[in-house]
Amino acid sequence: MHMPIDPATIAIRAHNVTLSLGTRDAPVQILKGVDLTLLRGESIAILGASGSGKSSLMAVLCGLERASGGDVHIGGVDFGALDEDALARARRGRIGIVLQSFHLLPTMTAQENVAVPLELAGEADAFARAADELRAVGLGHRLDHYPAQLSGGEQQRVAIARAVAPRPTILFADEPTGNLDATTGVTIMDLLFDRQRAAGATLVIITHDPALAERCGRIVEMRDGQIVSDRAA
Numbered sequence: 543m544h545m546p547i548d549p550a551t552i553a554i555r556a557h558n559v560t561l562s563l564g565t566r567d568a569p570v571q572i573l574k575g576v577d578l579t580l581l582r583g584e585s586i587a588i589l590g591a592s593g594s595g596k597s598s599l600m601a602v603l604c605g606l607e608r609a610s611g612g613d614v615h616i617g618g619v620d621f622g623a624l625d626e627d628a629l630a631r632a633r634r635g636r637i638g639i640v641l642q643s644f645h646l647l648p649t650m651t652a653q654e655n656v657a658v659p660l661e662l663a664g665e666a667d668a669f670a671r672a673a674d675e676l677r678a679v680g681l682g683h684r685l686d687h688y689p690a691q692l693s694g695g696e697q698q699r700v701a702i703a704r705a706v707a708p709r710p711t712i713l714f715a716d717e718p719t720g721n722l723d724a725t726t727g728v729t730i731m732d733l734l735f736d737r738q739r740a741a742g743a744t745l746v747i748i749t750h751d752p753a754l755a756e757r758c759g760r761i762v763e764m765r766d767g768q769i770v771s772d773r774a775a
């Protein structure tokens with residue numbers, strides 16, 4: 543028997559989500575009716591072959607891409623009903639994203655990269671908070687370094703600090719260790735789980751790596767734009 547889920551425990555609820563891209567004459571059905579409920583504080587791996595729709599699903603779940611059909615509620619807010627400004631406001635501070643290729647701003651120091659989003663979110667002590675977050679990922683001695691002066695693993699630590707600093711309720715990581723060697727990758731994942739737990743955030747990790755997926759509490763598998771399995775790890 544299924545127990546009903548308390549709505550207060552839901553971080554994201556996607557219902558019958560479809561995504562169609564391409565041109566009007568040649569549309570491509572990328573997501574084909576995805577139902578997914580993610581709970582507060584849980585960690586979920588989204589596993590699937592290249593082209594199965596993992597990144598597209600993430601883009602829809604975090605409001606970067608609008609679903610063509612169905613609906614996405616994040617923290618109880620219906621993202622489909624928001625205009626662009628309201629969507630940007632709703633995303634800010636609520637959603638953190640870590641990508642494979644770090645995406646740090648090259649003209650800003652590590653501390654500035656972390657502080658600027660905090661300032662945008664209206665934090666009064668953004669630079670002090672940024673320094674604290676960088677210390678928490680072991681980069682207290684690299685505050686004034688520019689991305690080009692940091693190793694790949696260090697850059698990903700900055701990206702994690704930046705994503706976590708605004709205390710998001712949901713953290714997305716798309717192949718976060720894809721550009722790192724295996725040992726650095728494990729260290730980075732340890733940090734990501736550590737910071738997730740500290741923030742009490744829901745963590746969604748997109749990966750090809752079954753070993754990494756097994757470290758999450760739950761594994762969702764995609765194939766050809768659909769979820770084909772959803773199980774506890």
Ligand SMILES: Nc1ncnc2c1ncn2[C@@H]1O[C@H](COP(=O)(O)OP(=O)(O)OP(=O)(O)O)[C@@H](O)[C@H]1O
Pocket residue numbers: 563564570572590591592593594595596597598599
């Ligand atoms: N703008 C677009 N127009 C048409 N098709 C697209 C567009 N963006 C993505 N696709 C297609 O949608 C499918 C899903 O892509 P997506 O990037 O979500 O897959 P993925 O599972 O994340 O793959 P990977 O692991 O290789 O990153 C692919 O077949 C891709 O070619």
